[in-house]
Amino acid sequence: KIIFTAPVGAFERYLDWFRGLATKLKVAQVQLVDESTAAALGYAIKRxxxxVLVVDFGGGTLDLSLVRTASCTSQVSGSQGSTQKALRAQVLAKSDAYVGGIDIDTWIVEHYLQQIGSSRVEVEGVGWQNLLEIAEKLKIRLSIAESAKESWFDDENFIAHELLLSREELEEILESRQLLEQLRQALDEVLAIALSQGITKSKIEQVLLVGGSCLLPAVQQLxxxxxxxxxxKLDKLFEAVAHGALALSQLVEVDDYLHHSYGIRLWEPFQKKYYNKLLFTKGMKYPCKRPEPMILKVAEDGQRQIRLDIxxxxxxxxxxxxxxxQGRMSSSQLHQYEEYRSLESQHQQVCVARLDPPxxxxxxxxxxxFEVDEERVLLVTVRDLLTGRLLVKKKAIAKLQ
Known part of the structure; x- marks a missing residue:
């Protein structure tokens, strides 16, 4: 068995890459779990x-999971009527943002270049990478010091760089770039979802900080x-996710819900724009099924295929x-938007039915x-109403051509 961990906001195409890897490795059992959920399980399984709420803030993403474990009984395999004590876990709330330590390094370098009247365009590729490495060193040192300084000589352009940054300046950068606001929004979203289930903030037993970006004092203070x-608690900063994933073997099941909605992308000819017809909405627990089948017609006589962008x-x-x-920051805003990602790897429509006769x-x-299985894979079953033939049976959308 192999257990893969992924960010809360990972799309199915990303998760499918892991499933494909497991197939190549000839591993029969595969389980996928959100990284922040895994870290929470590592702690909650002992109690x-x-x-438990985990704030997992690493190099590329910010993920939050609120998890509760409970004792239950399960049937012992091969033993008729025999039961044993076991644990099940429930993911009560989660949130995410596509921001992390790599972004902070970039902002530090941009801040420095603005100070010296330069820009990213004027810095060569290798020079930019070297400045990013220096920015990362400054960021790490500022987790324990009030100020830090790093120097680097660009021998290609014969320019000496000296980066001096205080913790106060770094916190101003984080605030102006909306990083702290994104963390606030993620915390607020998790607490709002929990409150809708009757769970108040005071009932959360532990808040575990995981990932290198949680070393930032501004993040901890918030x-x-x-x-x-x-x-x-700031504990097992870099190994909590891996240790927690191993705890899955001690659980009977993990109750989780969809973090993204699923839908069909359709073209509206009168308004000349795309819209999404929802199949499953964010927040639904899976596995789940649509209560009624979708009935589809062809768009033109003689059509031999029905294709959909799902x-x-x-x-x-x-x-x-x-x-x-003058290169000075004049405004900074956090915009909310909706993003659609096709399940098909080339962003093409998939053929859900080949029609014979046309x-x-x-x-x-x-x-x-449509249904979503226990591994969070969207499956489709298609029947030809004219011939009565079953054309597709519980096949993953991403596997259709």
């Missing part, structure tokens, strides 16, 4: 009934301001920063049933 110093719909946020003529206009032709 049945515990309510989380502490929400939950109090006594609940916030994908995931994510709610994302992006910081937009503007600068004045279709006729205004005639119901196929019945399509």
């Amino acid at each position: 049945p009934g515990a309510l 989380v502490i301001s929400y939950f109090g110093k006594g609940k916030v 994908g995931e719909i994510a709610e994302l946020s992006r910081a937009e920063v503007t600068f004045d003529a 279709g006729k206009l205004n005639k119901d032709r196929i019945s399509v049933k």
Whole structure:
């Protein structure tokens, strides 16, 4: 058995790459779990009934999971009527943002270049990478010091760089670039989802900080301001996710829900724009099925295939920063937007039905049933209403051609 961990906001195409890797490795059992959920399980499994929130802030993403474990009984394999005590876990709330340590390094370098009247365009590729490495060193040192300095001589352009940064300046960068606001929004979203289930902030037993970016004092202070110093722990910063994933073997099941919606992308000819017809909405627990099949017709006489663009719909946020003529930051805003990702790797429509005989206009032709299985894979079953033949049976959308 192999267990893969992935960011909360990972799309199915990304997860499918892991499944493909497991197939190549000839591993029969594959399990996928959100990284922040895995870290929470590592702690909660030792304390049945515990309510644990993990803030996983690494190099590329910010992920939050609120998890609770509970004791239950399960049937012993091969033993008739015999049961044993076991644990099940429930993911109560989660949130994410596409921001991390790599972004912070970039902002530090851009801040320095603005100070010396330069820009990224003027720095060569190798020079930019060297400045990013220096920025990372500054960031790490500022987790324990009030100020830090690093130097580098660009021997290609004969320019000496000296980067001096204080913790206060770094915190101003994080605030102006909306990083702290994105963390606030993620915390607020998790707490709002929990409150809708009758769970107040005071019931959360532990808040675990995981990932290198949680070393930033500004991040720690913000989380502490929400939950109090006594609940916030900085433990197993880099290994908590891996250790937690191993805890899955001790669980009977993990109840989780969809973080993205699933839908069909359709073209509206009158308004001349695309819209999404929802199949499953964010927040639904899986496995799940649509209660009624979708009945589809052909668009023209003689049509031999019915093709659909089926994908995931994510709610994302992006910081937009503007600068004045002197290169000084003039404004910074956090914009919310919706992003659609096709399940097909080349962003093409997939053929859900090949019709024989060809279709006729205004005639119901196929019945399509959608479901999401326990591994969070969108499956389709298609029946030809004219011939009665089963064309596709519980096949992953991403595998259709």
